[in-house]
Amino acid sequence: MRYDVAVIGGGVIGCAIARELSRYRLRAIVIERECEVGLGTSKANSGIIHAGHHGAEGTLKGELEWRGNQMWDALADDLHFGFKRVGDLTCAFDEDQRVTLRQIMEQGQRRGVPGLELWGPERIRREEPHLSHDIVEALYAPTAGVVNPYEACFMLAESAVRNGVDLALEHTVRNIRRSEKGFDIEVVVGVTAHDAGVGRAVDAAAVVDETATELIKARFVVDAAGLHADAIADMVDAGGFRIRARKGEEYLLDKRLVGYVKRVVFPCPTPTSKGILVIPTYDGTLMVGPTATWADKDDLTTTAEGSAEVFEGARKLAPGISEKDCIAEFAGLRAVSDTEEFILGPSRVAGFVLAAGMQSPALTAAPAVATVVLDALRDDGLELVAKDDFEPGVPAPVRFAELSTAEQRSLVARDPAYARLVCRCEIVTEGEVRDAIDRGARTLDGIKFRTRAGMGRCQGGFCTWGCMELLQERLGIPLTAVTKRGGDSYVAIPRLEGAA
Ligand SMILES: Cc1cc2nc3c(=O)[nH]c(=O)nc-3n(C[C@H](O)[C@H](O)[C@H](O)COP(=O)(O)OP(=O)(O)OC[C@H]3O[C@@H](n4cnc5c(N)ncnc54)[C@H](O)[C@@H]3O)c2cc1C
Known part of the structure; x- marks a missing residue:
């Protein structure tokens, strides 16, 4: 090869x-x-397309954040993944933090990030009524986005x-x-x-x-x-x-809180951390996190201390957020260089x-x-000769729940697989799960992250079996070979000989 x-x-x-x-x-x-x-x-990350003003000047991280930010609209148009510019707010609770907000704003303006504005308490309350009344000022950046990574x-x-x-x-x-x-x-x-x-x-x-x-x-x-x-x-x-691993724990909240906060909300950053954020994900569900602690490269555990830190931090920004609303949690590992x-x-x-x-x-x-x-x-010597037949787009996947009733009817008339519900929480049909497998999903997570089946309130309690059966059927594998996310993360174990 x-x-x-x-x-x-x-x-x-x-x-x-x-x-x-x-x-x-x-x-x-x-x-x-x-x-x-x-x-x-x-x-396993926060899914934020950062606005472009936070990263320090003179660093690759800062410069490429802004360059990358500007490239996501065209990519999302071509490739049909979830992306929208929701904007972000960086919040100050005292005078020192207000000074930092101004420094970040000027840094962004020098870089060319458009639309940066300072909002006083009245504007904050009007736009984001659930944020803390202790916030004295916030820097608004319309260029921030959220993506399904x-x-x-x-x-x-x-x-x-x-x-x-x-x-x-x-x-x-x-x-x-x-x-x-x-x-x-x-x-x-x-x-x-x-x-x-x-x-x-x-x-x-x-x-x-x-x-x-x-x-x-x-x-x-x-x-x-x-x-x-x-x-x-x-x-x-x-x-x-x-490369060392710095773990970040994230907590996803119940749909009850969809719309509770409309923009990504940051505390005022310190030189070492962006802090605990409140994130309206692309699908609308709120997520809070992440922590930042050194960890082993295989440590994807969430912890009681992490949860306490995240909810305390999130409540500082939006006091109505509670652990009771948590429906799922995960950790991701940042690959940190020296x-x-x-x-x-x-x-x-x-x-x-x-x-x-x-x-x-x-x-x-x-x-x-x-x-x-x-x-x-x-x-280094690689010749880059452009192809005439490069095709920038891919076919858009069907999102049954987002179609109008007329569109749903016509789709079902053409293919009854779209009439059979696999995931009730997120309204995902058999047709969508089948398509996801045909486009590369090999695991339950692969289906979940392509279709949302398993991401709702019951967290796969209802749809796991249906997804397993479809993986069995489309991939021609036994149910005992189906995994959650590859490797040996099997979901079902073979019945032992002689067992009842
Ligand atoms: C908690 C958290 C929150 C974050 N939030 C954000 C955010 O909101 N916005 C943002 O811009 N960034 C964010 N990040 C950072 C972002 O997620 C990462 O920078 C990005 O995903 C890194 O992508 P990658 O392709 O380098 O790494 P990975 O996604 O880890 O890909 C590396 C791949 O290499 C493969 N691999 C490793 N070894 C081998 C081998 N020997 N042979 C073959 N394959 C191998 C692995 O299996 C893996 O799939 C966050 C990170 C964390 C942890």
Whole structure:
């Protein structure tokens, strides 16, 4: 298997790079150890497209946040993932914080972020009546948005594949050697280890069910392996940096609170943290978080302390928020470099390009990061000849619940699978689940993140079985092979012989 470019890691960064590469006449492959793209940090985050004014001047994080921010509208138009600009408010509770708000506003204005405004208490109360009356001033930024990050990954990858990029899933890079013509990448094919039912990835090279090894040859390699980008770079001595994991716990609230807060709400940031936020997700549900604590690279647990910190922080901004409204919780792991900055561009090894240390705001920055990586590849000698037949769009998925009654009727008349409800909380039909599987969903999470089946109040209590049956039928696998999120996160266990 010979490629011009191999991208290691199918998170939002790897998928954005792959789609960018697919514009050109070259052979590219994305190598991802999980059974679907986007199952790493890219699915477990706050889903904010940051407004562009927060990131410090003179840093890659700051500059690429703003460049990336401006690229999301066109991407969402082409790829039909959930994205909308809801705006954000950064809140000051005292005079010192008001000074900080002004500094952030001026920083944003120097960068060209439009529409920044300072709101006094009256305006805040009018626009966001549920926010704390202790807020003395807020900086409003209309350019902030929210995105369904996992959908963005799926669609970026789908677009790349439709335009000719290969996607090697359940392929774990175990070693890389430099060769005369580039790099020999040794991959293990098979499922990665997880704690059954919980979905914790163990480490970069832990494969529990190894079926084969393969050699993938590539002239250029892009290291977009998230938490394991340091280990990948060390394989060819292109690294010399360490990536540590900083965990963020997030808590999703009941639909009762949809519309309670309309914009993303930040406390005034400190030099080290953006603090605990109140986030109206793309689908309208409120989310609160994240915490920021050092953790092991496989620690995706949520904790009582994390929950207490998050709800205390959230209540400071919006006092009516309560733990009682929590319907789901999760943790994500930021891939933090020694300098806290992105490590992006050429490495000390020719042809080996880095996209490491991709902590927040790397989701926001992802489309801009992809263009920086392509520039680095070009500088290293990759010829980028544009394809005439690059197709920017992908077909829009059906969202039955969002259709008018007339549209629903006509769809059902054409295909009765859209008349059978699989998820009652989120109104998701069999037709949508089937389509999701046909477009790449391999797990219950893959279905959930494409269709919302399982995201509602009962958290999959009703629809899990229906989704499992459809996975069994469409993929031709036994029910006992269905997993929550790949690896060995099986949902059903085979009946033991002789058991009643
Ligand atoms: C709690 C939290 C909240 C956040 N909120 C925001 C936000 O609101 N806005 C924002 O802009 N950013 C946010 N971020 C940051 C953002 O989520 C990340 O920067 C982004 O998802 C990083 O993407 P990635 O592709 O680099 O990493 P990942 O998504 O982790 O992708 C890396 C991929 O590499 C694969 N991989 C690793 N090792 C190997 C191997 N040996 N072989 C093959 N594949 C391998 C992994 O399986 C993984 O899929 C947040 C992060 C956290 C943790």
